[in-house]
Amino acid sequence: MQVTETLSEGLKRELSITVPAADLAGRLDKRLAELKDTVRINGFRPGKVPTAHLKRLVGPQEMAKIVDTVIGESIRVALETRDERPALNPDIDLAEGVAAEKVVAGEADLVFTASYELLPTFEIQDWTGVELERPVVEVGEDEVDARVAQIAESNRPFVDKTEGAAATGDRVKIDFVGSIDGVPFENGSAEDADLVLGSSTFIPGFEDQLIGVSVGDEVTVTVTFPADYGAAHLAGKEAAFAVKVKAISAPGELVVDDEWATKLGLESLARLREVVKEQIGSQYAAATRTKIKRALLDKLDEQYRFDLPSKLVDGEFDNIWNQAQQEMTGAGKTFADEGTTEEAARADYRKIAERRVRLGLVLSEIGEKREVKITDEEVSRALIERARQFPGQEKQVFDYYRSNDMALATLRAPIFEEKVVDLILAEAKVTDKPVTKDELLADPDEA
Template structure:
């Protein structure tokens, strides 16, 4: 095997590998010699088939397999001998017009191996990274607010009787039919619909039209759907509703005590409070994690600057861009609607791809150097969580991931990333800062606005 480096620019490498035809011929003879003891051919005893006959029958197919295997093995060995780490699977360039002569044994096997190297960089001292971790302290008052909200949603209502007038706060039972240009539209009718007046659950104007109606009264009201209503055929359109008010019920008093908790299937009010406290802590704990991870990645993005493997970058960019185009097509949007151009949008998304690839390489290097691994148990937990998202299709989803290594890798990757992030956070200087729920929600909203701006 003769290996010649034909390109070395930045991270790009290109090797020319030549395997003499005599070496391929020797491999073919050895292959056919082993094969003759296994095949059964009429007129010949096992193991006694002449070499020439074997070559005529199986030579071309065998040589094609040998060439394919030789290309793979020699490529890997050439790169290993150079102690290089390709960013992705190398590309193989074999001229089509030479393939026939190679298989026939009349030409040497000559091909090119093209690949990008993984960039080399020093892992920084993470103890020098300073981060602020906003933490929401769950107060007794905040827990009680949630308890009261649950009580409000589970409040009992008592009918006000014949002739009762509907007022804000009452729960009405009614039948209604929505019409557009006098024709009923899909999803606009109900025989025994219930609505708490003042809850804002229906489109603007509907509840105002019901307030003041008497039990048993019939009425036609006109309302206009919001311009951004999801159903395009109704968005911004004026419609009418034929309403028959069947019942008006006033809200009853809900006493928040152990009996109320028991009505929800819990042992006591304290049990309910504990559950709610845990839910709030989980909700805002996730926000805390999201915030501090974002800060860390921003810091790493500032610290590291190195050339990126072009193919890896292009693959990431194409994944992002395909999603962008699919989203725009699905929503019927154009770049002009977003007040930009395709060229400007591509430039913005390429920067996002660069950040993702760079940070991905950094986290991968940190994880590898510190021997961070994902256990099979962790992957199994992620798999079962994924399966639970498809009720009724559990077996099919489970089999899909089990039989598809690439799909299984998509479950392993985020676990690995989180473990590396945890490792870095354990070394960084992290200062906790107590904030209110409202402050945390505002910070997260600001992050989301920045993401949208960064995405054009």
């Protein structure tokens, strides 16, 4: 095998690799010798098929397989010899003037080029001196009170209202069919739907028009969908709902005590409050984690500057851009609605893609240097969580990931990243900073 470097520009490399036809022919002869003792061909006893005849029958197919194998092996050996790590699998092109048919026929050397980009090399910066503030919020009793009140309200008993019209706070059971310009629209109808008047559950204005109705009434409710409504085909449009009132219930007495808590599956009201406090604390902890991780990544982004493999950046940009376009299409918005242009948006998303690739390489290098490992148990837990997102299709999800290494890598990557982040945070200078709930939950990008 002969390897010649034909391009060395930044991270880009191109190798011309030649494998002599004699080497390919030798491999084919060895393969045919193996097949001769096992292949069954009409008119010949096992092991007695003439090699020349066998070569005419299966030679081209076997040589094609050999060529694929040799290309992969040649690239691997070349990269190991050069001590290089490609960012992605090399692109392969047969040399011009070399007919693939002749190579397969054993009449020409295998000559091809392998084009790839190297993973950049850079020095890991010391992070032990990085100063970070961890925003923390203490869960107050007033928050626990409010959450318990919400739970209680959502579990309030209702009693049938035999007399009088529906009032704010009453629950009505209704059938409805929504239409726009006389044409029913998708997901705009339901039967036996329960609606508490005044809960602001439905489109603004819908519940107000049901105050005063009685059982058996059939009314038309006319509302206008908000301009920012999630379904773009409905946003800003006026709709008419044909509503039939089937039952009205009045809110019953609600007593928040131990007996009520036991109905929710807990032994006491005190235990319910503990559970609620833990839940709120977990939500705050998740927000804290997001904030300090963002701050850490910002610090790392400031520390590192190196050339990036363009194909990695292109791939990340395409993912971001496609997602952004899907979200805009779903919301029925344009770049102008967002106060920008497509060109400016592309430039911004390109920077985000570059940041993600850069930080991904940095975290990967740190994890490799510090020998961060992912256990099979951790991957299994991630796979179980993934499968839970597809009720009824769990087996298909398990089969897909277990038979697809690339898919399984998408589960391993975030686990690896979080473990590296934990490693850095454990050694950096992190101080807790008490903040308010609003400060913790504020979106840093809103400004």
